[in-house]
Amino acid sequence: YATMIFFVCVCVCGQSELSSSSSRVRQKLESLLNKNMRIRMTDGRTLVGLFLCTDRDCNVxxxxxxxxxxxxxxxxxxxxxxxxxxxxxxxxxxxxxxxxDTLADTQGFGGSH
Incomplete structure (x- = not known):
């Protein structure tokens, strides 16, 4: 199953002090690097590709x-x-x-039956 993410823009780039919540957001974003993402846009288009980076304006x-x-x-x-x-x-x-990421991540695969 795909994991739904509500993309909340938190400006952690360029901050000199990071709170623990900002640090967790940064860690979560870093864990998503090079993952396959499906992005739905306001005009109805859907883009699928590898997540490479984002910025403080939430551009992806x-x-x-x-x-x-x-x-x-x-x-x-x-x-x-x-x-x-x-x-x-x-x-x-x-x-x-x-x-x-893999077939093992989907229910019904990779486990004992």
């Missing part, structure tokens, strides 16, 4: 990104468009999901 950089257009047919997403490196402005982010 994805590597090896693919774009999926909003489909009028709810059963079909259509063919993706390969973007490569993509920057998503923070004010256009609606939601972010972290996708499972």
């Amino acid at each position: 950089i994805l590597g090896s990104a693919q774009e999926f257009l909003k489909s009028s047919d709810s059963f079909s997403q259509g063919e993706p468009r390969v973007l490569g490196l993509a920057m998503i402005p923070g004010h256009h982010v609606v939601s972010i999901e972290v996708e499972s």
Whole structure:
């Protein structure tokens, strides 16, 4: 299952003193580096790619990104468009999901039956 993340922008970049909550946010963001993410945008597009970085304005950089257009047919997403490196402005982010890393992360795989 994908883990839903509510992307809360906390300006930890450039601070000289970090509170324990800011430190936890930084650690969480660092743990997400190079994870596959699905970002839904305000215009209906969805981008999928590797989370490379973010900034204090909540802009997100994805590597090896693919774009999926909003489909009028709810059963079909259509063919993706390969973007490569993509920057998503923070004010256009609606939601972010972290996708499972391996088959073992999904229920029903990797465990005893």
